[in-house]
Amino acid sequence: MERLYEKNISLRAIGLLAAIGFSSASHATLIDFTGGTVTQFSGAGVTANNTNYNDADYYVEDGVKFDFIGPAGDPFSYHVGDYYNTGNDVIHGHWAAGPHGDMESIFVSKVDQSSFDLTYFKITSNTNIGGGSASGNEEVYINALADGTNVSYSMLLPSDDWGFAGANPEITLGIEFSNILALSFTYGSNAVGFGLDEFYIDEAAPSPSAVPIPAAAFLFGPALLGFMGFRRKANASA
Numbered sequence: 385m386e387r388l389y390e391k392n393i394s395l396r397a398i399g400l401l402a403a404i405g406f407s408s409a410s411h412a413t414l415i416d417f418t419g420g421t422v423t424q425f426s427g428a429g430v431t432a433n434n435t436n437y438n439d440a441d442y443y444v445e446d447g448v449k450f451d452f453i454g455p456a457g458d459p460f461s462y463h464v465g466d467y468y469n470t471g472n473d474v475i476h477g478h479w480a481a482g483p484h485g486d487m488e489s490i491f492v493s494k495v496d497q498s499s500f501d502l503t504y505f506k507i508t509s510n511t512n513i514g515g516g517s518a519s520g521n522e523e524v525y526i527n528a529l530a531d532g533t534n535v536s537y538s539m540l541l542p543s544d545d546w547g548f549a550g551a552n553p554e555i556t557l558g559i560e561f562s563n564i565l566a567l568s569f570t571y572g573s574n575a576v577g578f579g580l581d582e583f584y585i586d587e588a589a590p591s592p593s594a595v596p597i598p599a600a601a602f603l604f605g606p607a608l609l610g611f612m613g614f615r616r617k618a619n620a621s622a
Contacts, residue, residue: 412587413446417473420445422464425456429465431473436465443475447495448585450475454488461485467579468547474508474581479524482576484514490580493532493566501562504589507553509579510544518543518550523572526555532565541569546577556589 421444422429422437429437439459442451452462462485463476478485494500511518522543530536537560544550561567569578584590 413448413585414587415445415448415583415585417443417445417464417475417581420464425459431465433466433471433473436463436467436469438463440464444495446585448500448583449493449495451491451493452477452487453491454480454486458486461487468508470548472548472581474579476509476577476579478514478577479571479575481571481573482512482514484576487578488570490569491566492568492583497532497565499563499565501586502557502564502567502583503561503587504554504556504582504584506581507541507544507555507579508548508581509546509550509577510541510575511546511550512574512576513546514576515546517545519574521574523574524578525570525572526557526561527568527570528561528564529566529568530564535568536560536564547579552581554592 418431418433420431422431423441423443424437424439425441426439429435431437431443439456440452440462441456442449443464444450450464454461461478465473467474467476475490477487477490480486480488492502510522510524512522513519520543522541524541525538526541527535527539528537539560541555542553544553569580571578
């Protein structure tokens with residue numbers, strides 16, 4: 385009877401730990417620009433790795449909004465979707481500093497205006513040569529806006545060749561981008577094409593080239609091991 389009771393307690397505890405793990409991970413998300421809604425100045429669509437939506441006003445995926453800031457009128461300025469015809473959706477724009485677009489910034493926030501952490505993202509293009517290799521003189525920044533309005537931290541981003549031809553730098557961010565209400569991407573004097581992919585929101589940055597594992601697995605695994613260790617200790621002292 386005592387063993388049966390312990391077994392029932394164990395199963396209930398494991399179920400509770402699993403529920404806590406999955407509940408805690410419910411706010412963590414990977415934004416890969418697939419399956420979200422693009423609102424265009426002239427229409428709307430859902431990304432599915434097969435269509436590039438230009439003339440985009442903003443994009444929403446899993447409660448996170450990417451808002452193109454700049455005037456309407458040049459459909460080549462703002463893109464979301466399969467821009468490179470490779471079956472991989474990204475967000476891409478052309479800065480007003482160059483000859484191909486009117487983009488002034490990209491503003492990122494949660495739809496419900498709650499705070500979030502950005503831990504990692506990829507650059508797919510950052511070149512001041514339209515459709516070509518980067519010169520190394522590109523001047524594009526990511527800015528943390530802790531209060532949602534004012535820049536609390538700014539960082540110069542590395543250059544990258546147009547499309548997927550370059551290194552596609554993986555950017556791992558620090559505490560400056562934790563518990564913020566918004567962030568933005570802005571440009572200086574040398575900027576033309578700019579693209580981004582794989583935003584890790586409210587979850588740990590991946591190891592380089594690692595296959596993403598659901599955050600719940602990380603929460604549940606250690607908790608279960610800790611519980612098993614506690615049971616062994618209790619049994620040993622009984």
